[in-house]
Amino acid sequence: MTIPFVDLKAQYHSIKPEIDAAVFRVLESSQFILGAEVAAFEKEFAAFCGVENAIGVNSGTSALHLALLAAGIGPGDEVITVSFTFVATVAAICYTGARPVFVDINPHSFTMDPEKIEAAITKKTKAILPVHLYGQCADMDPILAIAKKHNLVVIEDSAQAHGAEYKGRKAGSMGDLGCFSFYPGKNLGAYGEGGMITTNNPDYTRTIRMLRDWGAEKKYQHVLKGYNYRLEGIQGAILNVKLKYLDQWSEARRNHAALYSKLLAGSKVVTPETMPYGKPVFHVYAVRTTAREELMAHLTKDGIQHGIHYPFPVHMLPAHADLGYKAGDFPESEKAASQVLSLPMFAELTDDQIQTVADSIQKWSRG
Known part of the structure; x- marks a missing residue:
C-alpha cells in the first residue's frame, strides 16, 4: 500500500458538503473575480492573523511582489533574504528590479540567522524578507530590532506558515507586511492558485488593492501601473470554509x-x-x-x-x-x-x- 506525501482528496471528502455549497453559491452569484466571497475571506483571515487588513491576490508570488512594490522597493534597492527557500521568494524581489542579498540560515530552525543580517546591510538595503520555512517562524524579535535600527521594512514570507506562532504572535502579523500562498498543497490550500497580503498599514492596503486590479481605485480610473493579480471568487469561498478548520x-x-x-x-x-x-x-x-x-x-x-x-x-x-x-x-x-x-x-x-x-x-x- 502506498503512503502518499499529501492527500488532498481526503481533506476534501472530510468537508465536502460545505465546500460544494460554497462553490455553488459563487456559481449562483456569478461573482467569479473578487466579490463578496473574497471580501468575506479577507475579513476572516485578517482576524485569524490578528491584523487590520488582508488583501487577496492570485498567488503567493503575487503577494510578495505587491508587498515589495507597496513598500517602495524598486531598481537599485537591495532586499536581504535567505537562499534556502522556494525560488518565488527571490523571483519576487527581482520582479521589482531590486537585488536579492542573501544571508545564511540557522541550521536548527532552517530560517534566517539574525546574527548574519547586519553584515549584509548596505546603503542600498531597503527591506528584510525572512522566510518562515516548513511552518516554523523565523526568529523575529532580533530581525525586527535590526530593521528598526536601520529603518528597514520587514516583509514576512509566510507562504508555509498559516497559523504558526512566534511568542504568541501569528505569522504575518509581526512585520510591516506578511505574504501567504494558498497553493493546493499548503496548510490552507485553495483548489487552484491563491495568495494573501496582511498588514496594519492603511496606505499599503490601499496601494495593494489598486495594484492587484490594474492600478484602479475605481473601474477605469487607473491611478497606478498595476497588474491582474485578483483572487477568484470560488477560491475565496473555498478558503473561507477551510479557514474554520x-x-x-x-x-x-x-x-x-x-x-x-x-x-x-x-x-x-x-x-x-x-x-x-x-x-x-x-x-x-x-x-x-x-x-x-x-x-x-x-x-x-x-x-x-x-x-x-x-x-x-x-x-x-x-x-x-x-x-x-x-x-x-x-x-x-x-x-x-x-x-x-x-x-x-x-x-x-x-x-x-x-x-x-x-x-x-x-x-x-x-x-
Whole structure:
C-alpha cells in the first residue's frame, strides 16, 4: 500500500458538503473575480492573523511582489533574504528590479540567522524578507530590532506558515507586511492558485488593492501601473470554509510531528527541532540525513512517497547565477539542501501510516 506525501482528496471528502455549497453559491452569484466571497475571506483571515487588513491576490508570488512594490522597493534597492527557500521568494524581489542579498540560515530552525543580517546591510538595503520555512517562524524579535535600527521594512514570507506562532504572535502579523500562498498543497490550500497580503498599514492596503486590479481605485480610473493579480471568487469561498478548520488541522500536524519524532528516535535521521520561541504548523516534516539518496530509494521500495524542500539553494540555481554567488558562500544553506528529506505530512495522516513510515526508516537505519 502506498503512503502518499499529501492527500488532498481526503481533506476534501472530510468537508465536502460545505465546500460544494460554497462553490455553488459563487456559481449562483456569478461573482467569479473578487466579490463578496473574497471580501468575506479577507475579513476572516485578517482576524485569524490578528491584523487590520488582508488583501487577496492570485498567488503567493503575487503577494510578495505587491508587498515589495507597496513598500517602495524598486531598481537599485537591495532586499536581504535567505537562499534556502522556494525560488518565488527571490523571483519576487527581482520582479521589482531590486537585488536579492542573501544571508545564511540557522541550521536548527532552517530560517534566517539574525546574527548574519547586519553584515549584509548596505546603503542600498531597503527591506528584510525572512522566510518562515516548513511552518516554523523565523526568529523575529532580533530581525525586527535590526530593521528598526536601520529603518528597514520587514516583509514576512509566510507562504508555509498559516497559523504558526512566534511568542504568541501569528505569522504575518509581526512585520510591516506578511505574504501567504494558498497553493493546493499548503496548510490552507485553495483548489487552484491563491495568495494573501496582511498588514496594519492603511496606505499599503490601499496601494495593494489598486495594484492587484490594474492600478484602479475605481473601474477605469487607473491611478497606478498595476497588474491582474485578483483572487477568484470560488477560491475565496473555498478558503473561507477551510479557514474554520485550520486550527484543528494544525494541531493534528503537530501531533503527527511529535509521533514521528518519538518513533524515529535512535534512527539515522535527524528529526526537526521546534524552537523555544515558536509554535510551528509543520507544513512539511523534514528530517536530515547524509545518505539521502539511499533513504529515498529505500522509501520508494516500501511505497512511501517523499519530497525534498529544497534540493538546491537559490544562489546555486542557474537562473540566478547573475547574482554572482558561488558554492561555499552560505554553508548552512548548502548543507541543508543536500540533507533534508520531507516525509508524508498532512492533517488526515493516520498513526498507522506514521508507524509504517517510521518502521521503514528504522529498518533502513539498522542496515
